[in-house]
Amino acid sequence: MSKVSPLVDGLIEAMQCLPGVGPKSAQRMVLHLLERNRDGGILLADIMAKAIEGVGKCQKCRIFTESEVCAICSNEKRDKSCICVVESVSDVFAIEQSNQFNGNYFILHGHLSPIDDIGPDQLALEKLFNLAKSEEVKELILATNSTLEGETTAHYIYDYLKDLDDLRLTKLAQGVPLGGELEYVDRGTIMHAFSGRVELKE
Template sequence: MKSPQNSPSALLELIDALKCLPGVGPRSAQRMAYHLLQRDQTGARRLAFSLNLALDTLVRCSLCNNYSEHEVCSLCRDDERDRSKLCVVEMPADLLMMEQARCHQGLYYVLQGRLSPLDGIGPKDIALEQLLKRAQDGVVEEVILATNYTAEGEATAYYIAEMLKRQQIGVTRIARGLPVGGELEHVDSGTLAQAVYERKPV
């Protein structure tokens, strides 16, 4: 759905900017823009402020690669975590799911993506060298691969497992309590916890 040619350029820019969100097409972006302008200008200003704040203050944790306001995030600084176990997940949302399930008391490494040759995403694009360095810190005894059971997630898990096994690092994979093709973000806590408890060597 095209906007009228005589629409204000600021409005067109807002609609175009909203289309960068996943699953948001031209119609949805237009509806969102009009809603923010007509019905919720306070929410719009808060959204703009929060986006700017996040962009200006958030960095990647130097240990786990998750978003943080400090060089080392609070989770990685937590002395009560089991530092011998390192759980590898694809995205920050997966880490949050793991924490909600309370099934992992160790630390994490967030890939911020997954291997996908068709999309041009290779090992260097998901910071696997940083993961290898972290796994070789002399403290980590087990790396738990908790990538999604999708084709890309499986390929990523296989690549990482082979990389770590060459260095004599213990590697396990979460069990298939998760549905094939499912993603951690959408799995209930009980199913996720069972998958972690039933992990097995790879």
């Protein structure tokens, strides 16, 4: 802290609300903005205020958007019968980048975690269940994270919906990641990769 300027000190302090930014990098960022990129800083402050003010959740899939219904949900070319359920918006970004999925999404914004007071209501599971029961949905891909909480959440959803006859429930394939060296793959993954091994001879 400089104690030279309350505004500069305040900005260094406020900068630390960003994830991964401590006192040192906050100071570097602030001095960089003041020294070399005031226009960029003004623009950043402006769009940050506008985005936080204007961005809410899509009424259908709960992704962050400033519209009522997001661009993915309102895209007529996407397959509305297949819904991929993910924990967070960054999962959607990752899947979209792979260009492998042309269905719609449902973002839980978290996972079941009684200890943090996150139950079915916080994840809008009621909304997901209604969607799953609707005529147009044929498949739900449960793509929550492969962690204890993620698996628990997927199991909870599976349990509630498993008796719907017309609904296919799937999860992502588990195994050795592409380019992963077997030596460095963890035990659990190797276990899954073995038990899910694929026949080579047709």
